[in-house]
Amino acid sequence: MKRTLQDYKSDIKPVWCPGCGDYGVLAALQKALLALEIPPEDIITVSGIGCSGRFSHFLNSYSFHGTHGRALPTAVGAKTAKPDCTVLVAGGDGDGLGIGGGHISPVARKNVDLTYILIDNRVYGLTKGQASPTTPIGTKTKTSPLGVYESTLDVLPVFLAYDVSFIARSISTNMKQMTEIMQAAITHKGMSIVYIMSPCVTFPVLKSKEMKEMYQPLPDSYDPTNKMMAFEMAYKSGPMYSGIFYQISKPTLDEQLDSDFEKATRNNKSKPYSVEEVLNGFA
Amino acid sequence: MNDINYRSKLDFIIRVGGEGGDGVISCGELFASAAARTENHVFTYITYPAEIRGGFSMIQIRVRDWTIYSMGSKVDYLIVFNQEAYDHTIHDLKPGGVVIYDPDHVQIQKDLEAKFYPIPLTKLAVDLTGGVLGKNVVALGALGELFQVNKKGLHKLLKDRYGQKGDVVVEKNLKLLEAGYSAGKKNKLEKKFHLKTETDSKHNFMMLSGNEAVALGAIAAGCRFVAGYPITPATPIFETLTKLMPKVGGRAIQVEDEIAAISAIIGASFAGEKTITPTSGPGLQLMGEQLNLASMVELPIVIVDVQRGGPSTGLPTKTEQSDLKYAIYGTFGESPRIIIAPSSVEDCFYQTIRAFNLAERFQMPVIILTDQSIGYRKATVQIPDVSNMVAVKREQKSGKIVVPTAGRIEIASRAIANSAELVDYKRFLDNAKTGISPITIPGMAGGQYLATGLEHTEDGKANYTPEVHKQMTRKRFRKLTRLSAILEKNPKEYYGSTKTKIGIIGWGSTEGAIREARYIAEKKGIKIRQLHPKVISPLPETKIRHFLMGLKQVIVVEENYTGQFAHFIKAKFGVVPIEIHKYEGIPITPQEIYAGILKVARIVDEENITRL
Ligand SMILES: Cc1ncc(C[n+]2csc(CCOP(=O)(O)OP(=O)(O)O)c2C)c(N)n1
Ligand code: SF4
Numbered sequence: 001m002k003r004t005l006q007d008y009k010s011d012i013k014p015v016w017c018p019g020c021g022d023y024g025v026l027a028a029l030q031k032a033l034l035a036l037e038i039p040p041e042d043i044i045t046v047s048g049i050g051c052s053g054r055f056s057h058f059l060n061s062y063s064f065h066g067t068h069g070r071a072l073p074t075a076v077g078a079k080t081a082k083p084d085c086t087v088l089v090a091g092g093d094g095d096g097l098g099i100g101g102g103h104i105s106p107v108a109r110k111n112v113d114l115t116y117i118l119i120d121n122r123v124y125g126l127t128k129g130q131a132s133p134t135t136p137i138g139t140k141t142k143t144s145p146l147g148v149y150e151s152t153l154d155v156l157p158v159f160l161a162y163d164v165s166f167i168a169r170s171i172s173t174n175m176k177q178m179t180e181i182m183q184a185a186i187t188h189k190g191m192s193i194v195y196i197m198s199p200c201v202t203f204p205v206l207k208s209k210e211m212k213e214m215y216q217p218l219p220d221s222y223d224p225t226n227k228m229m230a231f232e233m234a235y236k237s238g239p240m241y242s243g244i245f246y247q248i249s250k251p252t253l254d255e256q257l258d259s260d261f262e263k264a265t266r267n268n269k270s271k272p273y274s275v276e277e278v279l280n281g282f283a
Numbered sequence: 284m285n286d287i288n289y290r291s292k293l294d295f296i297i298r299v300g301g302e303g304g305d306g307v308i309s310c311g312e313l314f315a316s317a318a319a320r321t322e323n324h325v326f327t328y329i330t331y332p333a334e335i336r337g338g339f340s341m342i343q344i345r346v347r348d349w350t351i352y353s354m355g356s357k358v359d360y361l362i363v364f365n366q367e368a369y370d371h372t373i374h375d376l377k378p379g380g381v382v383i384y385d386p387d388h389v390q391i392q393k394d395l396e397a398k399f400y401p402i403p404l405t406k407l408a409v410d411l412t413g414g415v416l417g418k419n420v421v422a423l424g425a426l427g428e429l430f431q432v433n434k435k436g437l438h439k440l441l442k443d444r445y446g447q448k449g450d451v452v453v454e455k456n457l458k459l460l461e462a463g464y465s466a467g468k469k470n471k472l473e474k475k476f477h478l479k480t481e482t483d484s485k486h487n488f489m490m491l492s493g494n495e496a497v498a499l500g501a502i503a504a505g506c507r508f509v510a511g512y513p514i515t516p517a518t519p520i521f522e523t524l525t526k527l528m529p530k531v532g533g534r535a536i537q538v539e540d541e542i543a544a545i546s547a548i549i550g551a552s553f554a555g556e557k558t559i560t561p562t563s564g565p566g567l568q569l570m571g572e573q574l575n576l577a578s579m580v581e582l583p584i585v586i587v588d589v590q591r592g593g594p595s596t597g598l599p600t601k602t603e604q605s606d607l608k609y610a611i612y613g614t615f616g617e618s619p620r621i622i623i624a625p626s627s628v629e630d631c632f633y634q635t636i637r638a639f640n641l642a643e644r645f646q647m648p649v650i651i652l653t654d655q656s657i658g659y660r661k662a663t664v665q666i667p668d669v670s671n672m673v674a675v676k677r678e679q680k681s682g683k684i685v686v687p688t689a690g691r692i693e694i695a696s697r698a699i700a701n702s703a704e705l706v707d708y709k710r711f712l713d714n715a716k717t718g719i720s721p722i723t724i725p726g727m728a729g730g731q732y733l734a735t736g737l738e739h740t741e742d743g744k745a746n747y748t749p750e751v752h753k754q755m756t757r758k759r760f761r762k763l764t765r766l767s768a769i770l771e772k773n774p775k776e777y778y779g780s781t782k783t784k785i786g787i788i789g790w791g792s793t794e795g796a797i798r799e800a801r802y803i804a805e806k807k808g809i810k811i812r813q814l815h816p817k818v819i820s821p822l823p824e825t826k827i828r829h830f831l832m833g834l835k836q837v838i839v840v841e842e843n844y845t846g847q848f849a850h851f852i853k854a855k856f857g858v859v860p861i862e863i864h865k866y867e868g869i870p871i872t873p874q875e876i877y878a879g880i881l882k883v884a885r886i887v888d889e890e891n892i893t894r895l
Contacts (some may be wrong), residue, residue, distance in 0.1 A: 010733065012744060041728040044554065057733055057745065062725040064553055064580070065735035066546070067572050073543035077550025077558070078725075080534050081508050085554070085725050106539040257534050264529035272532035275503050275669045282499065283489040283666055 007040060008033050010060045021172035021198030021208070022052050025119055028175055029088070030059070032182035038086050046075040048091030048100060051125040052198070055090035055117070069100030076112050076253075083254045086186060087114040094124045097133045097153055104193075108162040110253040111190040115182070118193055119172075120155070121200035129203035139205055156234035159193055160227060160246060166192030167230070167246040171215050172199065173208065174242070181244060190252050218243035286350070287802050293323060293348040293476050296355045299422065300341035300372050301364030303332040306419030310362075311342030312661070313423055313440050317432050318346045319490045319663050320481045326351040327661040330869060333515070333599045339367050346478070351662065352627075352795030356874035360429070362422050363389055364404060381473070383425055385418070400470045407462045417459040424463015425470075431477040434464070487666050493631045493657035493792075496664070497561070497587055498523035500635025503669055505694055506557040506585070507533030510547035512540055512566060515599045516655040517589040520561035541566035545573040545586065552582040553734060555724030557639055557696070559585045564593050564606050567650075571614040574648055578618030578759065580734035581711065581720070583642035583649075583697060585635075590654040592868045601868030602656035604791055605843040610650045611820045611851070617756065619763045621649040622820040626794035628662040633687040634817055640695040641818075644681045645762045646719060652819070654842070656870040657792035665689055677701075681717075682769040697722050705729045709741040713754060718761030763821045770823035777830045780810035784835035784887045787880065788814045788860070790848050793871055797840055800876035809884045819848070827856060835887050836861055840876055 008030040016022050033043065043061035047053045049068035056063035062085075066074050071089045079087040091100070096118045107114075123141065124130040130143040133153040140147055159167045166188040168181045178196065185192035197215065199208045216239040223229060230246040265271060297314070301307040308329055319325045326345045332338025345355050357377040363369040365388045376382065378396045386401035393399075402425050408417040420441070427437055441456045491499070498520050501509070509528060511521035521537075528535035538544050541562055548558035562570065567588045577584050590606045592598025610622050621641050625634035635651060642649040672692040675684055677699065684693050700708060700721035710732040712720040720741075723730025737745040738752050779801055789797045794815045801811045814830045816822060831837065837860040839849040844866040852860060863879040865871040 012733075039728070040731055041726060044725050046550065057735070060731055062553070062723075062731055063733040064550070065733065065737065066549070066580075067576050067736055070542060070546045070573060073538060073546035074550035074553075076536070076538070076543075077508070077510060077547030077552075078554040079550075080536060080547070081551035081554035081556035081558075082725050102539060103543060106543065110536070253536070257529070257536075260529040261532060265532075268530075273530045275531070275672070278502055278527055278531060279489075279499060279666060279669060282491060282495065 003034060003037060005030055005034055008060050010058055010063070012057045014058050015054065016051060017202050019201040020051065021121065021200070022119060024172040024175060025117065025178065025196050025198055026055060026058055028178035029117060029182055031175075031179045032186060035179070035183055036186060038186075042085050043088065044075070044078045044082065044085045045088045045090065046071045046078065047089070048095035049126070050092035050095045051200070052090060052092040052119040052121075053095055053126070061088075069095055069098070069103070071095065072100060072103040072107050072116065075114050076107055076110070079112055079114050080253065080257070083113070088186075089114055089116040091118065092125065093118070093120040093122065093134045094132045097155065101133070104159070104164070105162045108159070108164040108191050111165055111250055113190055113252045113254055114192075115185045115188075116191070116193045117182070118195045119198045120195065120206075121198050122205040123200055123203045125200045125203060135205055141203070141205070154235065155195060156245060157231055159195070160231055160234060164193050164246070165190035165248050165250055166244070167195070168193070168244040169195045169197070169242050171197045171211055171242060173212055177217065177242060184244060188247065190250060215240050215242045217241070218245070287805055289349050291348055293346065295359040295476055296343060296345045296357070297360040297362065297426070298341055298343045298358045298372055298375070299362045300339065300368030302367065303334060303338045303340040304336040305340065305364050306416065307340050307364065308342050309444070310419035310423045311344055313437070313444065314426050314432075315344045315661060316440055316490060317427075317436050318344070318478050319488070320436055321478045322480070322482050323348050323478065324351045324663045325490065325661070326354060326663075328354040328656060328870065329659045331600050339371050341368065341372065346476075352798045353873055354660075354870060356872040362426065364418065364422070366390060383422070398473065400472060402463075402466045402470060407466060408459060411458055411462055412455055417455065420456050420459035421463040421466065424460040425467040425472070426463075427460065428464045428467025429472045429474060431474060431479045433479060433481050436481055488663045489666050490661050491628055491664050492519065492659060492661045493625070493628045493653055494519040494589065494659065495523055496628050496631035497635045497651065497653065498527065500632040501559050501585070501639070502527055502531055502533075503632070503667070503672065503692070504557065504636040504639035505696070506559050506639060507531065508548065508551040508556040508558045509533070509535045509560065510538050510544045510551070510558075511560050511562070512538060512544050514563045514566050516591055516658050517561040517563045517566070517587065519658065520587060520589065524559070524561070541569040542573060545570040545584070548584050549573060549577050549582055552577075552584050553580075553725075557583070557643065559587065561587045561589065563589050563591050564609075565596070567606060567609065568613075574620065575614045575616055575618035576736045577648045578620055579736050581646040581759070582734070583646055585638045585642050585649050585651065587635075587651040587653065589658040590652060598868045600655065602654045602792070602870055603843060603866065603868065604652075604654055604793075604841050605847065606652060607790070607819070607843075607847040607851070610652055619647055619759050621645065621647060621763075621766065621818065622652060623649060623817055624652045624791035624819050625657070626791060626815055626817065628657065628660055629664040630817070631657065632664070632667060633689075633692075636687040636692060636694070637817075640684060640687070640693070641766065643697045644684070644695050644719070645766055646697065646722060647762060652791060654792050667692070681765075682772060686773050699723065699727075700730060708732065710734070710743045711739065711741045711755070711758070713741055713758045717765045718758045719765070767821040767823055770818055770821070771826055773823070775826060776816050777812060777814040779812045780805070781812065783810035783812050784833070785809070785838070785880070785883055786812045786814060786830065786834040786836070787838045787840065788848070788852065789840040790816065790819055793840055793842065796871055796873050797876055799873035800880060803873060803877045804880045804884070809880060811880065822855065824855065831856060831858060836883050838863060838879060838883055840871065840879070842866065842871055
């Protein structure tokens with residue numbers, strides 16, 4: 001039986017404001033999963049807390065909606081315990097770059113094979129409009145009534161510095177690009193981040209119209225294995241680029257742990273030791 | 284022959300003290316290993332400074348021809364490397380005890396009632412090797428002479444320990460050992476006990492630390508995933524599991540902090556694995572928010588808190604039983620969890636298995652509370668017989684699963700939804716009797732569900748209505764009620780006289796010290812009833828009321844300042860206990876507890892005043 005988009009939707013309807021960019025991101029993800037024909041029961045989705053953090057509610061998968069900022073380490077555990085599953089993580093800029101920002105580097109260093117959809121609206125949506133790490137300097141929000149004074153986080157260069165093995169950026173209005181990138185990200189072996197600009201219509205720090213004008217696809221000749229070039233393109237602001245900035249191949253956590261198993265059981269014909277044998281090792 | 288009336292022919296306590304980095308601990312551990320090869324039982328207690336070098340460090344070893352319950356009270360033999368160690372420990376020496384000391388580094392008080400033997404440990408080491416590092420092996424040799432330890436046995440232990448460093452190092456150590464033996468001979472050490480005869484009859488025993496026992500218990504229980512972040516004094520559990528996991532086909536990861544550690548084990552549990560994270564107080568505190576997420580999404584996880592002195596960074600390398608309230612009530616909201624406190628090194632193994640059984644069956648977090656003293660304690664324990672370990676069937680009722688003991692180990696796993704339950708599957712189905720719902724794991728077609736930390740309906744959808752919050756709160760807590768009912772039917776956890784007016788209650792690592800104090804009291808004619816629950820929360824209330832029946836005074840012993848378990852008992856059962864607290868970073872001794880019992884006995888029974 002051929003699967004349809006419906007197979008990737010849960011029976012819970014999204015509760016976002018009409019016009020919220022997150023609708024597009026969710027639709028793109030469902031399309032990508034359908035295109036890859038991944039059985040829903042083999043998908044684990046972990047999302048954070050925020051408007052975007054609700055992603056897990058709307059997907060038909062093994063879905064986990066945990067706490068603010070902790071989606072990534074939760075997903076690491078899930079992937080390590082069930083390496084055959086496709087593991088997706090979704091959350092906002094506050095969730096992933098603010099409270100949870102410390103978790104990105106360790107997961108990148110382990111190169112855990114998961115896909116992180118990071119949805120940036122440059123504001124805290126769910127808590128009704130406070131400044132986030134990506135709110136531009138000078139913006140007036142409820143927690144910065146006289147304007148944000150902290151410098152804005154340059155997100156892509158940070159990911160590059162962490163050597164995340166797949167880094168892409170897209171915008172919530174470009175369905176085709178998002179879907180293609182997501183497919184590539186899910187297929188990628190290792191940690192992939194799909195960083196998506198997605199306007200909040202209720203607290204419009206990032207505006208849809210401006211966003212569409214601001215971003216242009218990376219040139220066809222662009223080589224995503226060249227890190228220095230990736231840094232250069234990631235810092236460009238006129239225009240800003242979208243597409244796959246960086247993709248390299250390096251061992252995943254799963255592969256490393258498999259090789260640990262091989263080493264540890266070399267003298268036992270690559271078979272796990274029994275509990276009895278382990279106990280005898282202490283006697 | 285019962286425990287109380289057993290008269291030991293051999294029962295002594297040695298303490299080796301010096302500066303951190305002196306090799307005090309390895310000297311003591313090697314001696315303990317040698318003693319464990321004889322007919323006797325061995326029990327060690329270690330305290331060391333938080334710094335790698337410097338500071339007072341010591342190991343205490345008790346050797347006995349019968350089961351050892353505690354580290355004992357006063358010391359028979361003292362081996363001190365420096366003045367600080369001498370000053371710290373001399374007041375713990377029994378009258379007439381033996382002191383072996385380095386005369387170049389220790390000034391003794393000649394007027395003390397003790398036998399002093401000067402052995403220039405440092406000088407001998409320097410003369411032989413040019414360095415001071417070998418003085419601990421000289422001390423080991425002196426101990427060897429003192430107890431006539433089989434020299435070949437010690438040779439083998441030294442080879443095992445230093446073999447990796449090459450033959451030259453081993454040779455050097457054998458010479459140092461020999462120097463210790465001769466120095467002992469020259470001093471004409473008075474020999475009271477001998478550990479001459481090595482034996483094979485104890486082949487079914489091994490020396491294990493409490494931390495190792497927890498790690499092995501986890502492996503036996505089928506745990507195949509650990510995530511952790513190093514913290515004293517829990518690190519050895521994490522290190523042991525990290526070493527063992529790849530061998531048994533499991534996985535171990537070190538992560539960026541304790542929040543990540545508990546997140547990862549929740550994620551792995553969601554994915555179907557039995558999971559554990561070892562930590563200590565500061566780590567448990569960081570885990571708070573995720574701990575009650577696990578309660579909310581009803582996933583089994585096991586957390587071990589090897590308690591240390593607090594608050595804050597506190598006393599990282601010292602013992603305390605002060606995380607109980609946080610474990611039971613800590614974190615916001617009301618989130619059910621199970622608290623287990625093992626009472627001995629051996630018990631660490633079995634209670635860890637029990638922790639997994641309960642976590643899996645009741646789908647909630649279990650916190651195992653041990654402490655530094657039991658974690659670092661080494662004891663001779665019977666090698667668990669896992670050959671007849673059985674996996675219980677899904678249909679087996681939780682109440683029928685035995686409490687794991689040396690006699691029988693049953694391993695439980697979560698009740699995976701069957702095909703009937705998958706029709707119109709409700710992950711959080713409100714079972715009116717048990718509160719426990721059928722669970723699925725990724726990969727199972729038709730079992731997809733949403734686990735959300737938001738309040739949710741039986742089918743997992745977010746819902747904040749009064750009815751749903753009320754229903755689901757009751758459902759989550761019903762599991763604890765159910766467990767409590769099962770505990771009522773488990774073997775009772777109190778012993779001692781049934782005809783007495785004095786009861787004594789403890790929890791965790793103090794069981795042996797309390798038991799010995801009870802033995803001392805009973806020999807003096809003071810009858811006592813002792814309760815030591817392993818599952819601390821929830822408690823089997825009827826059973827505990829039964830224990831309390833007829834008692835005039837109840838003593839609660841614990842190693843903290845505020846009386847955390849006493850509060851709990853007071854609140855639950857309306858008794859006002861007499862509290863014995865120790866909060867010095869070191870374990871309470873049988874004599875200290877006995878002193879308390881004596882006072883209470885005087886209050887309870889006028890006759891005792893005249894008799895004692
Ligand atoms: C520990 C904790 N602190 C604070 C909050 C409150 N909180 C919920 S969502 C959120 C910010 C969400 O912003 P973002 O991640 O950008 O997502 P958005 O709503 O914009 O999609 C905050 C601060 C919380 N849930 N938990
Ligand atoms: S508040 Fe903003 S981010 Fe949240 S749902 Fe509405 S539009 Fe979307």
